[in-house]
Structure formats: structure tokens, C-alpha cells
Amino acid sequence: MKSLRISAALLLLAALSGCSNLMHTTPVPPPSVTVKAQEITRAQTSTLTKIGSISVDVIGSPMDAEAEVQRRADAAGAHYYVIMFNSETIIPGRWYSQATLYR
Numbered sequence: 001m002k003s004l005r006i007s008a009a010l011l012l013l014a015a016l017s018g019c020s021n022l023m024h025t026t027p028v029p030p031p032s033v034t035v036k037a038q039e040i041t042r043a044q045t046s047t048l049t050k051i052g053s054i055s056v057d058v059i060g061s062p063m064d065a066e067a068e069v070q071r072r073a074d075a076a077g078a079h080y081y082v083i084m085f086n087s088e089t090i091i092p093g094r095w096y097s098q099a100t101l102y103r
Helices: 002-023 062-075
Strands: 050-059 080-088 094-102
Antiparallel strands (some): 050 094, 080 094
């Protein structure tokens, strides 16, 4: 029984150490600043300053939620944003999105 626990613990440790590589991202420079805020990936945020976060709740499509995120990012003076999630709510056609803003 003791050897089974040790084997299970070693297996768990091996699995978790393999996951650590998935959590690291190689930094990538963000694109040049434009007139409108741009969506970027998390790997592009390493040299940027976080200026806040926003949430939107829209009726329509996922693209409508993304467009509202960009509109609000522009209004906040952000150069970039990362959409953390964009999900349909329990009400069909109603989308909730959350993003982090960067300058």
C-alpha cells in the first residue's frame, strides 16, 4: 500500500512538472501603436503597462462583444487589450467579455 502511494505521488509530481512548461510563454514584442486599440496576446504584454480592465455585456454575437471591448479600450486611452474571455451567457445571444487594458 505504501509503495502504491509513493508511485502515485511520483506520477503526480511528474505530471505537474510537465505542466510547468505549458504555463511559460516566450515574450513577443507588441505591434506598433495605431490610432485604435489593438488586441494582443498575453505573450506581448511583458513590456507594457497595465492600465485597467473592462467588462462588457452585449446582445448579439461574439464579434459584437469584441467590438465593444475595442470601443471601450479606445475610450479608456489604451493602446492594446487582451480579451481574457468571451462567453455566451445563459441567455442565448447575450455575450459577456472581459479584457485587460495596456498602454
